Amino acid sequence: MMLAKVIGNVVASAKNAELLGQKLLLLQPVTRDGTPSGRPLVAIDAVGAGVHETVYWCRGREASLAFGSNVPADASVVGIVDGITTHGAPAGGRKTGRTR
Amino acid sequence: MILGRVLGEVVATQKHPSHQGRKILLVQPVHPDDSERGDTVLALDAVDAGVGDRVLVVQEGFAAMTAAGRVQAPIDMTIIGVVDAVEML
Numbered sequence: 167m168m169l170a171k172v173i174g175n176v177v178a179s180a181k182n183a184e185l186l187g188q189k190l191l192l193l194q195p196v197t198r199d200g201t202p203s204g205r206p207l208v209a210i211d212a213v214g215a216g217v218h219e220t221v222y223w224c225r226g227r228e229a230s231l232a233f234g235s236n237v238p239a240d241a242s243v244v245g246i247v248d249g250i251t252t253h254g255a256p257a258g259g260r261k262t263g264r265t266r
Numbered sequence: 267m268i269l270g271r272v273l274g275e276v277v278a279t280q281k282h283p284s285h286q287g288r289k290i291l292l293v294q295p296v297h298p299d300d301s302e303r304g305d306t307v308l309a310l311d312a313v314d315a316g317v318g319d320r321v322l323v324v325q326e327g328f329a330a331m332t333a334a335g336r337v338q339a340p341i342d343m344t345i346i347g348v349v350d351a352v353e354m355l
Contacts, residue, residue, distance in 0.1 A: 245281035
């Protein structure tokens, strides 16, 4: 899994039938201190994430297993990150070590 | 599998049910000499690793799910070992 920030929603009227009712999110992968890293991608939301939230996402064939059916996905958001505890040493650039 | 260093523990209240009851750790992939390699990743913990530990991480779905004990779950990385030493020959 990897960290990302939700930077938008994707609306698609004509799509695979299995995707009906699924929310498509635009993600920007980020490093542990929140710095953008790599190219944005579209992922299906499995946890009700919203714009500007830090999330973690899963890629590959496993991504579709978040929905327990035949949803054609190669990236899915599987968790909303509240923070990262590091037991002393900050994980990122901020002193608290939290990602948001 | 790759070597990594555990940097922290991710707190996530809202997550996929298959991730409940397992720690989600922030892991920095490292070279055999312990220097950093690429961006950090998140992996489920199957061996009770802690912050600062050098660990072995699988990066493929089937292995990750099996190690985490969760079948048919959206898991693509799991920590499957705590590395005591790497011997360079």
